[in-house]
Amino acid sequence: MGKTDSAVIKLINAPKDTPVEIVGISGGTHMIQKLAAMGLTHHAVVRVMRGGGTGPMVVEVRGSRVGLGQGISSRIMVRPFFSDEMVTD
Numbered sequence: 001m002g003k004t005d006s007a008v009i010k011l012i013n014a015p016k017d018t019p020v021e022i023v024g025i026s027g028g029t030h031m032i033q034k035l036a037a038m039g040l041t042h043h044a045v046v047r048v049m050r051g052g053g054t055g056p057m058v059v060e061v062r063g064s065r066v067g068l069g070q071g072i073s074s075r076i077m078v079r080p081f082f083s084d085e086m087v088t089d
Contacts, residue, residue, distance in 0.1 A: 007079065008023055008024070008077050008078070008079050009077070009078060009079070010073070010074050010075075010076065010077060010078070011046070011048075011057070011059070011068075011073045011074070011076040011077070011078050012051075012057060012070060012073035012074045014048050014078055015048065016048045016049070016050070016051055017047060017048065017049075018047065018048070018080065019045050019046070019047050019080075019081040019083070020045070020046055020047070020048075020078035020079060020080055020081055021043060021044070021045050021046075021078060021079055021080075021081040022040060022041065022042055022043060022044045022045075022046065022076060022077070022078055023042070023043075023077050023078060023079050024042070024076075024077040025040075025042070025075060025076050025077070026075040026076075026077070027072075027075050031072070031075075035072070035076070038061070038064075038066050039061045039062040039064060039066070040059075040061055040066065040076065044061055044062065045061075045081050046059045046060065046061045046078070047059065047060045047061075049065060056068060056069055056070070057069075057070070057073045
């Protein structure tokens with residue numbers, strides 16, 4: 001399986017300390033705008049700092065740490081990010 005075939009998973013299921021790229025957000029306009037204000041946008045690379053087993057998930061995005069509830073974390077779709085990939089919009 002190559003880099004372009006990487007499986008898409010929910011952010012809540014992403015492994016700790018592994019960079020992942022946001023590929024989709026399932027939510028309304030208001031939720032998408034709130035996430036964008038926190039730096040969580042399409043193609044943003046995030047790293048899980050603390051998993052969402054019980055309680056909020058903490059992720060690092062654009063040099064800041066953000067806490068996300070389990071509901072929101074399960075609506076953000078991600079895929080593994082490889083540092084040699086070009087990120088374009």
